[in-house]
Amino acid sequence: ALAKALEARGVRRSPVYVQPRRTLLMDLTQDAEKLLGAMRKKTRQYIHKAEREGVVTEKTTDLARFHRVLRTVAERDRFGVHDLEYFASLVEAFGDALQLRMARVDGQDVGALLVIRIADRAWELFGGWSGAHSEKRPFYLLKWHSLMQMKELGVRRYDMWGLAEGDELAGVENFKLGFGGDVTPWIGALETPVTAFLFPLWRFGARRRLAAASA
Helix, strand or coil: CHHHHHHHCCCEECCCCCCCCEEEEEECCCCHHHHHHCCCHHHHHHHHHHHHCCCEEEEECCHHHHHHHHHHHHHHHCCCCCCHHHHHHHHHHHHHHEEEEEEEECCEEEEEEEEEEECCEEEEEEEEECCCCHHHCHHHHHHHHHHHHHHHCCCCEEECCCCCCCHHHHHHHHHHHCCCCEEEECCCCEECCCCHHHHHHHHHHHHHHHHHHHC
16 A cells, blocks of 8 residues: 555655565564474574584674674675675664674684664674584574573564575575564665656666676
8 A cells, every 4th residue: 555655656666676675573572482482393493402512602892703704604605795894884883782793612603693773673684604513503592692682672673684585595584484573575665756758768777787686
């Protein structure tokens, strides 16, 4: 209904988007047992396994530690990653609202998460697992401890920030869905034509760029 109302006023859905159009929202007003109970059985098992195997998670302010793990993930999975200065600018902008949490196995950093909290909401913006010590499932415990930390801080809704748009990210989506939560669609990117007669040409070009990027 909202999309139709906006379109009637000349605001249209964009064929090109940057941010995911679906996300996974976790309701942290529930207690820990209910949250665990809503997860897939394997996810619960892996969280407990990581605890038994001695995986340690901790907060840090050391951006270099966080960035090293993120670079390792990016190199393995072949995606781009922002430089350290970008993350330093985020810390400067958000201050104490930005929190970094690491997972460690035998003193080695193997997982990293960057979460921003504003009032009673939190967004998990960046993170990843290095691939090391897969048998100990460190990233499952890192996610769980992040949820619990945000719950303690009064967060009611935790956004895992995006679900897959293509097959290449299906594994990431499946991992996130294991934690339960609600799949929530967003309205997506919108656009308003500035020069009406040129707009169809711009749209055609945008669709071609999107198709080329997806190829």
